[in-house]
Amino acid sequence: KQEVTQIPAALSVPEGENLVLNCSFTDSAIYNLQWFRQDPGKGLTSLLLIQSSQREQTSGRLNASLDKSSGRSTLYIAASQPGDSATYLCAGSSSGGYQKVTFGTGTKLQVIP
């Protein structure tokens, strides 16, 4: 059974700082890993998806990496802005016929102006 853990649960940084969010998973037979953003009381917005054959994906100021052997993924946010304040969730998909997704509990990020 896949288990996904995110540490820390909360993070506060000053504006402009580069930061790394961590995600670990127990089942290395992961199909893909996604990073999502969730604003308070809202649904999830997909940020990046890394397939099991890939090692990283980039979108703007965001870079996500995947290391299946160590069971870890990181989300790097460059030059953080107050608008980046949100909860960031990582989710691992199992291999097989469909994407059964297991979410972590999230890291709540606050970027202070």
Place this chain on the structure above:
Amino acid sequence: DTGVSQDPRHKITKRGQNVTFRCDPISEHNRLYWYRQTLGQGPEFLTYFQNEAQLEKSRLLSDRFSAERPKGSFSTLEIQRTEQGDSAMYLCASSGRDATDTQYFGPGTRLTVL
């Protein structure tokens, strides 16, 4: 088509009442998922449809819960005899025919059971 939509966005009900939520996926997506999220937790998988077939149900989905996707388009999630523990955000997501496609989430329905 602008994305996954869910209705209603908020629902307040009294314990023991039945409630029904609707999800409209992205039109070309054949896969549809329901999740439940409680405060401070990540979403938990409830059930999955491929077209109109319900292919998997979580053990979280007790007998009081039923989900349908009658024509392979929109889906409904019904909770009978609601309990206070059912209070949560119910999220719907859809994805395309390729299993590598990302899941696109709707805004969710927040249920409060008094």
